[in-house]
Amino acid sequence: MFREVRTTDEKELFSVEDVAKKLGITARTLHYYEEVGLIVPSSRTAGGHRLYAQDVVEKLAYILRIKDSLGYSLQEIRNVLAAQETLDRLRESYQSGSETERQQIIDESIELMTTILQHIDEKLEKLSEMKTGLLERLDRVKKLRP
């Protein structure tokens, strides 16, 4: 029923269908994202079937949120992910290069996040406007009823 693995340390692995259903996408999307280098299955079965661990599923969910909510292209998403990974590396081994380099990474991260926040706010505003407009129209239509 669940594909657990012999690695003894409890990692649950999910099949393509498991992941697709969980995230509301199709297997094709997983294959495609792998093709363009966005995600990689954590492992494969002896027969070659893809297996995904929890962290990859979460990364995917993150990608899908950015794509669906903000409408970013996969290329833009790649850039966002790359920036975040750079930041993560900085955070973990906190002597990765010179101080100016360090500063630059942080500054770029802040800039990127600020830009994304702006996009979110724009979307939120447009959606709110659409909502009020629609609610008004819905009201008017409902008055046509007996």
Added chain:
Amino acid sequence: MFREVRTTDEKELFSVEDVAKKLGITARTLHYYEEVGLIVPSSRTAGGHRLYAQDVVEKLAYILRIKDSLGYSLQEIRNVLAAQETLDRLRESYQSGSETERQQIIDESIELMTTILQHIDEKLEKLSEMKTGLLERLDRVKKLRP
């Protein structure tokens, strides 16, 4: 500077570029939407250049809002527009068919608008979640600074 027309009744007409700039799209999008039957230029110059009146520009703006904010496909947008036009026709010549037919049109409109409202709410929620998450992360990153 502005392409006004001889029809004497004040209708301003806009060129492809005018419209594209106003709405933040490219000429290609206008051409494409025409190709697939979503919009039609209000008229053409003697030489064949497209001219758009205000109402078409507004329709286009509406289409773009649905597309960009909600992520609807052009096909879905066509359905929405068709439903609205059906309703508009009903509203104007208010004896277009039987009473049951009338009811059906109204009910379908209400249903459609309710569905769209749901999509809007879903988007709003996802965006809000993303926003809070990002704000937290931004805060943490800012603490890495001197």
Added chain:
DNA sequence: CAATACGTTGACGTAAGGATTAGATATTGC
């Protein structure tokens, strides 16, 4: 009225998957 800017119709290119196929792999039911 020539130079420059803008528009027209093709036609092909690209991104992000969808649909289909043929064959290998997994799961289940007995």
Added chain:
DNA sequence: GCAATATCTAATCCTTACGTCAACGTATTG
């Protein structure tokens, strides 16, 4: 334990929504 059934694989072609030339015609401006 193995056949029937369900999934997965890679490969290929299809679709949507434009981007990007190219080759040429139209409008505007100095």
